[in-house]
Amino acid sequence: MATATPGRRSVVLFVRSLSPTETPATSHVERVRDLEDAGRVADASVAVWGREIELSTRARRTRAGQCVLDRVADFRAWADERGVSMEPFFDARERSSAMTGEEFAALRLPVCCLAEYEGDELAHVAPYSTGEAICTVADRLDRLDRGGSEGALDRIGAMRGVRGD
Numbered sequence: 001m002a003t004a005t006p007g008r009r010s011v012v013l014f015v016r017s018l019s020p021t022e023t024p025a026t027s028h029v030e031r032v033r034d035l036e037d038a039g040r041v042a043d044a045s046v047a048v049w050g051r052e053i054e055l056s057t058r059a060r061r062t063r064a065g066q067c068v069l070d071r072v073a074d075f076r077a078w079a080d081e082r083g084v085s086m087e088p089f090f091d092a093r094e095r096s097s098a099m100t101g102e103e104f105a106a107l108r109l110p111v112c113c114l115a116e117y118e119g120d121e122l123a124h125v126a127p128y129s130t131g132e133a134i135c136t137v138a139d140r141l142d143r144l145d146r147g148g149s150e151g152a153l154d155r156i157g158a159m160r161g162v163r164g165d
Contacts, residue, residue: 008042009123009144011035013137014049014071014113024138025112031141032114040144041116055092055105072107075115075125084128089113112137116144 013032015025029046036044049068059065072090079086089110096103114137116124126140 008118009040010043010117011041011045011144012115012117013044013046014109014115015046016049016051016109016111018046018048023111028112028114028137028141031145035141035144038145040147049109052095052106052108054095055107068109071115072109074122075113078122078125079128084130086125086128088129089127114140116140 011032013028015029017025018029019026032041032044032046035041049064049071053059053065053068055069060069072086075090076086091108092105093108094103095106110127112127114124114126115122124140126135126137128135
């Protein structure tokens with residue numbers, strides 16, 4: 001989690017990969033850095049979290065697994081408090097191991113997720129759905145670029161993809 005000067009936003013962009021090919025993630029990484037350079041946010045960082053994580057105690061035994069599962073729990077609590085949904089961006093599904101055949105539950109993570117903090121408090125997360133509209137990472141980056149970081153939820157009408165780009 002990022003910390004920042006009180007009253008100033010800090011952002012963390014979570015991505016599945018830092019692939020050199022042009023993807024929404026690579027574009028968002030550049031935009032997050034530009035926001036910091038322009039002083040629109042106090043601090044910006046990028047974290048790689050992979051494609052999915054097993055929903056088990058086994059995943060919690062690693063520092064990386066614990067961190068991802070804790071962040072997702074924070075994001076879901078943020079969404080619940082505001083009456084919005086993290087679905088379908090965080091999608092739990094049953095999987096089976098190709099090597100052992102063992103069944104397990106896994107959480108598929110979005111291609112990108114933007115977490116905004118006021119100090120140590122989670123202030124906003126994208127992507128999310130209101131049931132009628134979706135706020136994407138691109139939508140939030142646009143809002144931050146325009147200087148808006150208010151706590152009110154965005155009511156974005158255009159759907160730009162359900163993978164969290």
